[in-house]
Amino acid sequence: MVSSIFNPGRNGVSDWLIQRVSAVVLGLYTLFLLAWFLFNPSPDYYAWAGLFGSFWMKAFTLLALLSIAAHAWVGLWTVATDYIKPAAVRNGFVMFIILALFVFVVWGVQVIWGV
Structure with missing residues (x-):
């Protein structure tokens, strides 16, 4: 078993x-958008703008x-720990993923809330 500083105190059940x-959240979001497009051809x-201007949306x-993040x-942490064996390469990959997801979330928040 691989122990990692990037996944402290968690187990497979929490990841699952x-x-x-x-x-489920992503499925509901997708279904909502599909229904919205169906009723607004x-x-x-x-x-x-009216849809995405509301607080609830x-x-x-x-x-x-x-x-998504x-x-x-x-998913990517699991793939990295299962398939990337050299620790330095695996840790570099995981650090890149952390940075990319952080940038993705910060940028998304700026787009959504106009910060």
């Missing part, structure tokens, strides 16, 4: 739960963004 909960800028989008983190 994070994957499943984040997948030719949306214009104002309809799209911003919150739902933020939840989806955090779910959590889902990606667990």
Whole structure:
């Protein structure tokens, strides 16, 4: 078993739960957007801006963004620990993933909330 400083105090059950909960959130978000497009067959800028201008949609989008980051983190950490054997390469890959996900979330928050 690989012990890592990047996954302290967690076990497979918590990783499994994070994957499943984040997948459900992303599935609900996708279904909502598909339904919205189904009932708005030719949306214009104002309809799209009205949808994403509401607080509940911003919150739902933020939840989806955090779910993507959590889902990606667990998946990529698992792949890294299973398939990248040299510790230096694995740790470099994991650090790159942490940085990329951090930038992704910060940028997403700026886009969603206009910060």
